[in-house]
Amino acid sequence: MLKSVTIGDRKLYVYPTLKGLSKEGEEVEDIYSLTKPDVLCVSLSDRELAEVMFAIRDADGYEPPADYTPESDSLKRILDGRNEEGDGDGGDKEEEGDRDDEEEGETGGGLPDEIEVPAGIVSREMVDEALDETFAPDLMAADSAAKSDQIFISDSDMAYSKKLATFGDVELPPPAFVESVRLADQDMVPIVDIDLSDDEYTLIFIDHVTYWQLVSQSRKIKGMRKRLKASTPEEMAKQWDARIRTIKGFEFLESERERKMAAGLLAQLDKHSTVLAIIDLVRVEGTLKELENLLKK
Numbered sequence: 001m002l003k004s005v006t007i008g009d010r011k012l013y014v015y016p017t018l019k020g021l022s023k024e025g026e027e028v029e030d031i032y033s034l035t036k037p038d039v040l041c042v043s044l045s046d047r048e049l050a051e052v053m054f055a056i057r058d059a060d061g062y063e064p065p066a067d068y069t070p071e072s073d074s075l076k077r078i079l080d081g082r083n084e085e086g087d088g089d090g091g092d093k094e095e096e097g098d099r100d101d102e103e104e105g106e107t108g109g110g111l112p113d114e115i116e117v118p119a120g121i122v123s124r125e126m127v128d129e130a131l132d133e134t135f136a137p138d139l140m141a142a143d144s145a146a147k148s149d150q151i152f153i154s155d156s157d158m159a160y161s162k163k164l165a166t167f168g169d170v171e172l173p174p175p176a177f178v179e180s181v182r183l184a185d186q187d188m189v190p191i192v193d194i195d196l197s198d199d200e201y202t203l204i205f206i207d208h209v210t211y212w213q214l215v216s217q218s219r220k221i222k223g224m225r226k227r228l229k230a231s232t233p234e235e236m237a238k239q240w241d242a243r244i245r246t247i248k249g250f251e252f253l254e255s256e257r258e259r260k261m262a263a264g265l266l267a268q269l270d271k272h273s274t275v276l277a278i279i280d281l282v283r284v285e286g287t288l289k290e291l292e293n294l295l296k297k
Contacts, residue, residue, distance in 0.1 A: 002031055005288065007295065010269045013037070014288070016281035017176035018233050020161050021168050025175030028278065032183045037276035039268050040184040041194045042177055043261055043283060045201065049193040052173050052181050159221050160240060167233040180278050194264030194277070196257055204256050209249035216247050234281060241282035258283055262290030 005012040013035045017024055042049060153161075153172060161170050171178075184191050196204070220243050230236035245251045261279065265287070268275050279287060 003284065003288070005291075007269055010273055010275070011035075012265065012269060012275045012277065014277045014279055014284055015176065015180075016284045017043075017174060017278055018164060018237055018281055019174045019176070020164050020170040020172060021233060022171050022175055023168060025171075025179040028176045028179045029183065032180060032276065035274060035276050037184070037189060038272035038274045039190045039192060039276070040180055041192045041261075041265060041268055041275060041277040041279075042180065043195045043257075043277075043279040043287075044177060044193045045195050045197050046193050047198050048173075048177075048195070049181070049191065052177050053185075055173050055178060056182050056185070156217070156221055159225055160237075163225065163228065163236060163240070164233055167236065176278050180276070190272075192264065192268060194261045194268075196260050200260070201253075204253055205249075208252045209247075213247050213249040217244060217250060220244060220247075237281050254283070255286065258286035258290050261287045262294055265291055266294050 001016070003014040003016070005014070013031070015028060015031055017028075042052075044052065157172075161172060164170050181191055183189075224240060224243060228236065228239055230239055241254075245254055261283065265275065265277060
């Protein structure tokens, strides 16, 4: 449900996202049209925002702004890698050996009757039958090793997404972020990543999350895959978050995210009259409390 906060003559609208449900894309589209924001804030790091932009670019031909300068070194490497794709004299040239292979494949020559796969030897007929079967996944995600590693999905995010998929179709990157960024870009509305950058997250993680806390998190996630009971996706997300935050290091990490996002929202409210923020549902309450504390100072 959309939340609104009035601060003087400024208006803040917050959409709590479950980070993955396909239906959220349409909801965000309606909310964007209703609120007509001057700026869009998203609970993403600089790298994650770039990943969303790359996903849109790959689908719609979107290009990130030429003057976009990321904070983290990891994102700089991603951008450098994408900019270098296709460069060089041999980038688009076709090797003669490859051409021969294609020609041979088109005529049907050289195709084996049996194919070796990790599970063993299967016949070509079995492969053809498998390819003809209807494929209807309940979770769509991009391979983290595809297209110059432009999308990274952690094991914990993947486990959460699979659990979320029991309540509806799920896509990654989350449609709420993809659609809001696409709409803002079309309207030339500024898009601001207000979450911790990769570098900030890493430093906090190293300083406050111990090895045994990481093991504890892994065990909790493994248990929640089977034993977490919830009747709604919102209830599931809150239960998931509450159990992870019983671990001291992760509690501190998530609190730091809320403080950073609150500061980011305040900075944008100082410059814009209407702010639309797409924030993780489980971080909304804490972020708004931190924003309230900042406004009191």
